[in-house]
Amino acid sequence: MAGKKKFEIWTVVALALLASFILFLVYPLGTVLKESVIMPDGSVSLEQFAKFFSKSYYVNTIFNSVKVTLSVTCVSLLLGIPIAYFYSFYKIKFSKTIFVLSILCCMSAPFIGAYSWIMLLGRGGVITQFLEGVVGLKVGSIYGFKGILLVQSLKFFPLVFIYMNGAFKNIDNTLMEASANMGCVGLRRLKDIVLALSMPTILAAALMVFMQAFADFGTPMLLGEGYQTFPVLIYNQYLGETTNNYNFAAALAVIAIIVTAIVFFFQKWATNRFKFSMSALHPVEKKEAKGIKGFFMHLYCYVLVAIAFMPQLYIIYLSFRNCKGAIFHPGYSLVNYQQALKKLLWRSIKNTTMMGILSLTIIIVIAVLIAYLVVRRANTLNNTIDTIAMLPYIMPGAVIGLALLMAFGKKPFALTGTFAIMVIALVIRRLPYTSRSATATLMHISLSIEEAAISLGASKLKTFITITVPMMANGILSGAILSWVAIVTELSSGIILYNNKSITLTMSTYVAITRGNYGLAAAFAAILTVVTTISLLIYLAVSKSEDVNL
């Protein structure tokens, strides 16, 4: 930084990043926008949008999506905040197990939960039949709004749990004591102090849940039936068997982005009203959970996590059951796994692993570079890159899949169905999360540490590699393994882009479900669950902490 402005390697890095973002993100999104207003005959028209808003069948999908997503967000908060509160403020027995199981719940591919719930509570589900046959009770339909709400809430409340746990940890015990000192305890303290202090995190968790639930394609696809949501509509318009309308799908994508953007900016606006920073010098000491109160706290935690985790266990159980097509037969065998071996199991595993490793590597490198550019070399160019990289945060996976397909489906960039385009989609999808956490990590690293290295004779490059990157490593790694899990379970963009050559475990599972090969699907899902579980356990061992950054 001394003397006149020198030509820096970072300028080259910035320009290279900008160029790749323009090619792989801005250009595809531009294509979507173009396709949505330019008709096949070359005329410009808002006809597609008019078509959307003129038919209640289409408009209803937005209402459906928003309604179910908002409900899921509220229910997730209602389920997640109490468990986080009990977990952070009281000594709950087996709390570590509860935490790990919760993370496993929200890390599994969403549609696997949906599929398993169908097996449990669907028309032919075990619980349904048990209740009807033995007790004579009709549970009603799991399909439609109720089912999506159930499955997504149980999947996303752990997100709230993880977020809130982080926030509660930052509450200084003296604040609790001061509040008690002024006569504010119990529920009033929970409302006026604990939750009020955690408001920014509650909003952040709500946004996260909203974005993920809104973009979730697998769950409503399997469970929605007549209750069609937006991502399902987009998928059907593009690849559906009945219709195949590029321009209309593009218009839908644009509308989806507008909806999520509105929610995103509303959340930002709301968060700005609760701006304060805290760091706890004296973390809250966990109290014993005794008596009847303690009993109910334990009961709540255990029952909730048990219900949320049940589908995953059930899937693993099913994978060992004899099965032919959609019918499970009595008896146990490895027949499903044998079938899986015939159905591209190895290719799926290989693709999943290779894509995961490659995407993750690219994501980490880019995230570190962006973090450095934004934090240490802030200028208009670098801030622009950061903003562009963040764009996919508000875009449903189906939109990104669609955009890439439209942009690279034809020459000169015919990439559809290739390994490359899957990696590109995964990188784009997951980069915002990792780049956020990398940026936040770097912001907490004092500049003077780098200056110390330079004044001790290290070059700028050496300082970056030997000081900056290792210091960021912790923050990045903790986020990276969760990114890994998200990549492995990615469905919504992949489903549009994959083909037989680039099929992954998640895709294989989904295909098996949609084709009615339930046993096969269970085997794939079980393998997927094991992969995510192992990844997560590695993460917990590596990070050595209970904190999870998403």
Added chain:
Amino acid sequence: MSVTISIKNALKKYGDNVIIPDLNLEIKEGEFFTLLGPSGCGKTTLLRMIAGFNSIEGGDFFFNDTRINDLDPAKRNIGMVFQNYAIFPHMTVRKNVEFGLKNKKLPKDQVKTQAEKFMALMHVDEYAERLPERLSGGQQQRVALARALCIEPDVLLFDEPLSNLDAKLRVEMRTVIKNIQHSVGITTVYVTHDQEEAMAVSDRIAVMNAGVIQHVGTPKNIYQRPANLFVSTFIGRSNVMNGKLAIEDGKTMLVTPSGYKAEMVNVLDQYKQDQDVIMSIRPEELILNRDVNAEGITATVDDCVFLGLMTHYFVHLESGEEAEIIQESSIDSIIEPGTKIKLTLNTEKINIFTADGSANMLTGVCNDCANA
């Protein structure tokens, strides 16, 4: 090898905002030099210009005869100690200390012996294999010092190194820093806003305000004969009052608002004429007399604070001004609030400034600052 640092017409601005307009300074070889001033005065900015972390918009910086303006910070051979220590958290104490030596591409065994020598010197050798997070603030500061010293720098820079330590450790560490500096004899520039700390460690102090050096001198001279009103109020406590200078029978008399007169024998010749002045009187330079009929300024005691060795009196004068007086505590009773007393001045010690406060009118000011 130690160097002389010369700074000529230094200019620093951020955009159109000028932080340091035109600064000249010479720091002698081997001396412990402190930049002292209120926050925002530009002292850290100047230090970082020397270190190479801030750009230099104008002027020249020299280490001996070498111009360093465009020299890469990594090549300036500077040992720097930061406010937050800037210890690399992912390296052990030993790796931290060895870092600079490895960058010098010294042979391996030399890196080891050199690092060990300085870890021992700073008494951190027993923690050599620990990670910094397991060290206390004071220990981290020692590691930072060992790391800065072991590259045998030409210049040592300290950026408020003690401000994160508690009061007791601060006093202990400043003695450590001073003793180490004296034994290695490396030219040292030290930035602080704590004047007591500056007094305790420095050979010379530069008092800065708004990017301009006000006074460069020894701690004693800066305290006793501050170059201007800012320095006199920033260093130590002072009662500032308006007064008049009057020539009577060839004698230069200082006249207080209440009419009390005292002869001043050390006024510079150029100021010997009738004029308004500002008196700057330290609390210990007011002499308190319980005899209300004695000559002096009449005052009433408002409050008194007994602090053991010293007793502080807060009084208001006849003319309305408030003043603070410090006296060695005596065995007899403390003067009760409400008591009327008389004050006289220790004319040998007090300072008087021109009416605008810009210059001291007395002999004995030693200001090494060229453009003050």
